Amino acid sequence: MSHWKMDCDADGYVWLTIDVADKSVNVLTHAVLEELDQIIGDLVKQDNINGLALLSGKPGGFVYGADVRQFELLKDAGAVADHIGSVHHTMNRLAAAPYPTVVGIDGVAVGGGLELLLAFDRIIATASPKTQLGFPEVGLGILPGYGGSGRAYRRVGLEQVLALMLTGKSINADKALATGLVDELVASESDLRGAAKSWLDAQNGAQNGIKPVRDMKPVPADADAIFKAASDAYLSRARPDHTPAPFAIMDHIRDHMTDPQAMTDAELTIFPVLMTSPASKGLRRLFDYQDKVRKSGRGDSGIKHVHVIGGGVMGGDIAAYTAMMGFRVTLSDQNADAINAAIDRARVLYERRLKTEDKIADALSRLAADPAGDGMATADLIIEAVAERVDVKQVVFRDMEQKAKPDAILATNTSSIPLASIAEVLEHPDRLVGIHFFNPMPVLPLVEIIWADTTADAVTTRAMQFAGQLKKMPIRCKSAPGFLVNRALLPYIYGGIAKMLAGTDADCIDEAMVDYGMPMGPIELADQIGLDVTHDAGVPLGIADDVAAALQEHIGKGNLGRKSGRGFYEWDGKKAIRPRAAYPASDAAALAVELLQPMISECQSAVNEGVVENADMADAGMIFGTGFPGFRGGPLFWASQQN
Numbered sequence: 001m002s003h004w005k006m007d008c009d010a011d012g013y014v015w016l017t018i019d020v021a022d023k024s025v026n027v028l029t030h031a032v033l034e035e036l037d038q039i040i041g042d043l044v045k046q047d048n049i050n051g052l053a054l055l056s057g058k059p060g061g062f063v064y065g066a067d068v069r070q071f072e073l074l075k076d077a078g079a080v081a082d083h084i085g086s087v088h089h090t091m092n093r094l095a096a097a098p099y100p101t102v103v104g105i106d107g108v109a110v111g112g113g114l115e116l117l118l119a120f121d122r123i124i125a126t127a128s129p130k131t132q133l134g135f136p137e138v139g140l141g142i143l144p145g146y147g148g149s150g151r152a153y154r155r156v157g158l159e160q161v162l163a164l165m166l167t168g169k170s171i172n173a174d175k176a177l178a179t180g181l182v183d184e185l186v187a188s189e190s191d192l193r194g195a196a197k198s199w200l201d202a203q204n205g206a207q208n209g210i211k212p213v214r215d216m217k218p219v220p221a222d223a224d225a226i227f228k229a230a231s232d233a234y235l236s237r238a239r240p241d242h243t244p245a246p247f248a249i250m251d252h253i254r255d256h257m258t259d260p261q262a263m264t265d266a267e268l269t270i271f272p273v274l275m276t277s278p279a280s281k282g283l284r285r286l287f288d289y290q291d292k293v294r295k296s297g298r299g300d301s302g303i304k305h306v307h308v309i310g311g312g313v314m315g316g317d318i319a320a321y322t323a324m325m326g327f328r329v330t331l332s333d334q335n336a337d338a339i340n341a342a343i344d345r346a347r348v349l350y351e352r353r354l355k356t357e358d359k360i361a362d363a364l365s366r367l368a369a370d371p372a373g374d375g376m377a378t379a380d381l382i383i384e385a386v387a388e389r390v391d392v393k394q395v396v397f398r399d400m401e402q403k404a405k406p407d408a409i410l411a412t413n414t415s416s417i418p419l420a421s422i423a424e425v426l427e428h429p430d431r432l433v434g435i436h437f438f439n440p441m442p443v444l445p446l447v448e449i450i451w452a453d454t455t456a457d458a459v460t461t462r463a464m465q466f467a468g469q470l471k472k473m474p475i476r477c478k479s480a481p482g483f484l485v486n487r488a489l490l491p492y493i494y495g496g497i498a499k500m501l502a503g504t505d506a507d508c509i510d511e512a513m514v515d516y517g518m519p520m521g522p523i524e525l526a527d528q529i530g531l532d533v534t535h536d537a538g539v540p541l542g543i544a545d546d547v548a549a550a551l552q553e554h555i556g557k558g559n560l561g562r563k564s565g566r567g568f569y570e571w572d573g574k575k576a577i578r579p580r581a582a583y584p585a586s587d588a589a590a591l592a593v594e595l596l597q598p599m600i601s602e603c604q605s606a607v608n609e610g611v612v613e614n615a616d617m618a619d620a621g622m623i624f625g626t627g628f629p630g631f632r633g634g635p636l637f638w639a640s641q642q643n
């Protein structure tokens with residue numbers, strides 16, 4: 001089936017649309033590109049054409065880019081080079097068409113979609129907020145590979161092309177016009193065809209049908225300063241041994257600043273190397289996990305009113321954030337001061353995130369102090385976040401079930417209590433689900449949605465959807481000790497502590513994991529979490545005696561880690577005081593492999609025991625929940641690549 005439709009009108013203009021009947025044209029699959037190549041090949045042979053116009057046949061959408069998943073099927077750098085070589089051939093022929101060419105878009109044109117636009121002489125876009133243009137490739141560990149780098153550079157110049165390619169962020173229609181990425185804006189999709197025709201008419205009138213020549217933006221005299229500023233702004237947190245793409249992009253642009261076509265041609269050499277690099281493989285896994293996890297939380301939970309019990313660290317944040325995201329929230333706590341403190345913290349959160357007075361007032365109006373817990377009677381979802389004690393939780397749930405509507409979901413934020421122990425006291429345990437947020441809740445994306453054998457599937461699904469509506473990353477987990485994240489993270493931390501007790505320097509352990517890509521190593525992480533929490537959370541999982549004793553000794557002295565200013569390290573506010581010394585790279589790499597073993601093996605057994613659905617979800621959980629480096633693709637994916 002052809003993905004393209006083509007008509008030729010009386011003026012000699014060829015009108016091309018991407019056929020909307022086939023959803024796959026949201027991305028440029030290899031089949032779509034091959035057909036385009038044939039079309040362009042046929043068109044260049046005809047001599048009665050006065051112009052070519054491409055319009056999206058899909059209202060509100062254009063092209064989301066190349067089909068990333070198809071790249072997985074290309075087995076090596078040579079196959080990647082062959083593929084992009086043939087796309088370059090198509091795009092170069094399109095760019096060199098002997099008549100004026102114009103493209104009109106309404107909606108998203110990013111990655112390969114933007115590269116397709118750039119092969120046209122003129123780009124017209126709607127001023128709609130849906131119109132977004134960008135190069136997200138850096139986030140996948142690559143650079144544009146369908147000829148877009150040099151063509152974008154020719155249009156927007158050095159500073160803007162660096163911003164586009166290094167941030168990966170899309171820009172809207174106004175910004176695209178201001179930077180020269182597009183040439184003209186129209187009000188709506190229905191204006192695109194007319195605007196394209198007017199331009200073709202103008203070219204065929206005054207210009208006699210001669211193709212316009214686009215001069216490149218001049219190389220700025222202060223190019224070095226622009227590179228330096230871009231490096232400071234976009235690369236300061238990147239490391240070439242972790243994610244080589246942004247550094248390769250910098251070099252690519254610097255090397256071909258005077259010749260945009262050479263820049264485009266050089267993609268053929270660099271792109272296959274980056275595409276087959278371990279970092280790009282890992283980042284493509286991450287992209288895939290994000291997609292799968294978001295889809296698993298899609299849909300309307302039907303929840304409008306949420307009641308939260310317990311306004312402490314977690315409950316307060318859950319209530320505040322949930323109201324910020326548009327839900328009506330009531331908050332109860334046995335201690336009225338805790339409710340007031342939670343609402344004060346909510347105001348701070350809203351001021352930081354929502355900025356305008358109207359929005360702040362709106363969010364605050366959705367969050368109500370409810371010391372008597374009256375909201376329980378009308379809530380669609382009740383979330384318990386009281387102390388981590390089974391007897392306390394049982395009392396709360398018994399009362400909750402009496403007061404709740406019959407179809408309300410009853411949820412716990414417990415991090416370690418088996419759902420079965422709470423379900424014991426319920427008449428309808430099918431309504432009970434765990435919604436395990438992480439601390440700090442407004443910041444961390446992962447939510448473990450915990451189900452027990454008693455939990456109704458529909459309840460788990462609605463909890464997943466609720467997390468999706470909060471714009472979080474929900475992962476379904478069976479109620480088993482530590483769920484996924486604590487089960488895999490704590491043994492890794494304990495392993496690090498055991499290594500330290502066996503004589504390896506703490507700083508050396510932590511540096512090995514920072515070198516690997518973790519935000520911090522296991523010893524510093526224990527201090528950061530708090531040594532008391534690190535100890536207590538592991539009790540249901542089992543802690544080696546020497547590790548438990550070391551933790552207890554510190555706890556006994558009141559040295560709880562960052563929060564008390566001293567733990568395994570001394571702390572200076574938010575920073576652990578440690579040498580951060582340089583250790584031989586091969587030693588550090590070997591140490592990282594050893595330290596990761598407990599995490600890898602726990603992730604694997606969580607998969608084997610059905611705690612998570614599959615290895616991808618285990619990897620996703622560790623990336624979204626613990627800061628495990630995305631470019632490694634998750635512990636299980638990384639381990640699978642090591643032999």
Ligand code: NAI
Pocket residue numbers: 309310311312313314315332333334335338384385386387388389392396413414415416436437438439
């Ligand atoms: P917290 O001690 O800061 O807050 C608990 C709040 O519950 C207090 O304000 C207390 O007054 C209130 N409370 C206690 N018993 C109550 C009752 N019977 N009725 C009404 N209110 C009651 O505790 P935190 O840290 O917020 O933990 C709450 C839950 O969240 C626990 O189950 C914990 O395991 C879980 N959790 C904690 C995380 C953390 O990092 N703090 C992370 C993820 C889960």
